């Protein structure tokens with residue numbers, strides 16, 4: 001019955017969508033013809049005018065550790081603004097990714113550039129090729145030295161090292177190839193109907209990654225594209241998709257995911273995951289639509305359990321996307337949780353080496369904890385509880401309070417066990433690095449709440465950590481403090497004074 005109060009008569013849909021698209025600036029007229037003024041102005045002034053025209057109404061501001069960027073226009077313009085406004089952060093993030101990729105895989109950076117150039121680039125839609133070229137143009141306008149192959153390889157930092165490289169090494173029988181396994185990133189849930197306080201959707205996610213990358217995962221992207229829908233998502237400098245992932249589009253689709261642990265599979269002829277996930281968030285008007293876009297050209301990279309919500313219908317979903325098998329579960333009354341475990345028996349058996357019976361591993365222990373919380377708080381789940389869940393420090397396997405490698409808010413640097421299923425050694429500097437929550441009502445206003453650093457608010461300090469754990473000295477040039485920050489609301493289109 002809650003749905004009937006929200007249903008809009010079908011006949012009104014096109015009108016509302018059109019009005020919404022107009023209000024969000026999706027349909028924009030052509031840019032003023034700059035050539036008219038260029039002929040009458042000196043070169044330096046003309047250059048300035050051209051720069052201003054490309055930057056349009058884009059802007060950035062900093063808030064509680066996050067960098068909010070508003071990007072708007074054609075694919076080339078969005079890319080240029082991204083590259084220009086975040087040039088320093090992209091160069092810095094690139095150095096971290098480059099160091100990790102080379103260290104972890106034993107392949108030189110040229111290997112990743114070649115993969116980006118020969119394998120990934122030709123499969124990318126012209127729209128996103130234009131955006132990626134725009135990022136490079138924006139970077140270069142700021143004096144950065146990165147080129148297109150660097151930027152494409154950076155965009156694929158979640159799929160090349162842990163999906164493509166193991167496939168490549170096996171195929172080429174690479175001597176001394178390291179053991180590489182797909183990462184386990186994140187603790188997330190989506191709930192609806194009788195599980196939530198308002199009977200609408202609540203969705204939340206915290207990003208598990210190494211702290212070096214996590215400290216840089218601080219961009220809040222507000223994108224108004226020429227085609228498709230406005231997007232609000234968190235993200236990583238220089239990358240066109242959220243990648244951790246958490247986002248909402250102006251039509252009403254809410255998206256997050258957690259990766260499938262110990263997944264094996266790669267299709268070199270497929271479309272990069274970073275492109276498909278961006279396209280799905282930008283264009284999807286329903287859960288089935290989202291799934292369809294993600295499946296077009298599936299390359300197996302960054303294989304995830306997608307947790308989805310459609311605020312117009314109240315429906316939620318788990319979409320488990322392997323390469324050989326995919327499966328979709330939907331409901332208008334229930335919940336789906338994610339903590340890096342596969343759910344479909346065929347995906348588990350054919351595409352992973354994951355042990356669903358090892359209750360001591362991080363993925364299964366967090367799964368248990370999620371189910372406990374959903375049961376305990378059924379009918380009460382709201383934004384505040386979602387924040388609390390993402391900051392939860394109860395180890396459901398050890399049955400005790402205290403942040404470790406098995407708690408929803410993970411602090412693996414405190415654990416002598418590490419997380420063996422992801423090749424995270426003892427005291428690995430990784431875990432939950434930031435969190436985001438939203439609900440149907442906030443998403444309708446293109447709003448979300450995010451917290452940078454551990455979602456519990458505790459700080460991590462690099463210097464004492466490295467002094468105690470010199471085995472991670474190789475990260476010295478990229479590992480930084482992650483100070484605690486407060487939960488902070490962000491809304492598409494907002495501006496704040498510095």
Ligand SMILES: [Zn+2]
Nearest residue numbers: 403409454456
């Ligand atoms: Zn914590």
